[in-house]
Amino acid sequence: MKLTESEWTLMKCVWESPAASVRDVWERVAPTTGWRYSTVKTMLTRLVQKGALSMEKRANTSLFRPLITSRAARRSAVRTLLDNAFDGTFGSLLQHMAHEERLSAQDRAKLAEMLNELDRRKKS
Amino acid sequence: MKLTESEWTLMKCVWESPAASVRDVWERVAPTTGWRYSTVKTMLTRLVQKGALSMEKRANTSLFRPLITSRAARRSAVRTLLDNAFDGTFGSLLQHMAHEERLSAQDRAKLAEMLNELDRRKKS
DNA sequence: CGTCTCCTGCTACGTCTGTAGCAGAAAATA
């Protein structure tokens, strides 16, 4: 299940409060996104079509519930990143992170250690 | 600089052999993607418009060169993943990886150690 | 019961992406 940036925003809401109405979600995302009610509505509907959410009518209001877990979605996102931007392996992502300046020297050392271990295992 | 899946495929080619012609790239990606020559051409042109590649005419043939490094592109991709699927921090990505079944027990232990360290630093 | 709200279903439309074809210029080749 691949999600777009906007879809992640909505899914996060629904994961936090399962059985959310359009209004629930809208009230939470509008302040930061500026999206209109109908925009949120459309996107939620598309997420239903996509199989990421279920929609159930309660009286005249639809309630949305997640059909996929955030873990599964995350796993898929990491997988995609690995395939697109790296060589498909965790190792190369770790490699990259080890070179990120944003990490402290200690973090880098830890990552380097992990990488060595992966290397050893791969070679044997 | 955000790249789509197809764009990553092409960029990888150009990074490996800077100053590539459409044909060079096409010959390398066609076997796995099945894309036509003109498809590759169009996408390379779009990457130029996007600022990811430069295009220089040599005789009647255009040569493409990367304007962004693969490291920068990767950094950006990781950043995007972090922002979309996690809470924007490396820590939560590491957290996720620590729970991935695909990692060995040793890997998990290492990651857990890293996470503890990050926690400690954050709290102090 | 009439009116005001709110919700849904449907429609719209510009942009980006994937995927490509075609015509004409330039180069290679016979």
Place this chain on the structure above:
DNA sequence: TATTTTCTGCTACAGACGTAGCAGGAGACG
């Protein structure tokens, strides 16, 4: 030089995505 090959520039078009409006039905409230 005549012909074949190869490039480029331009155009196309369907599907996904971002963003939203509108009309009409269902509840809420006076």
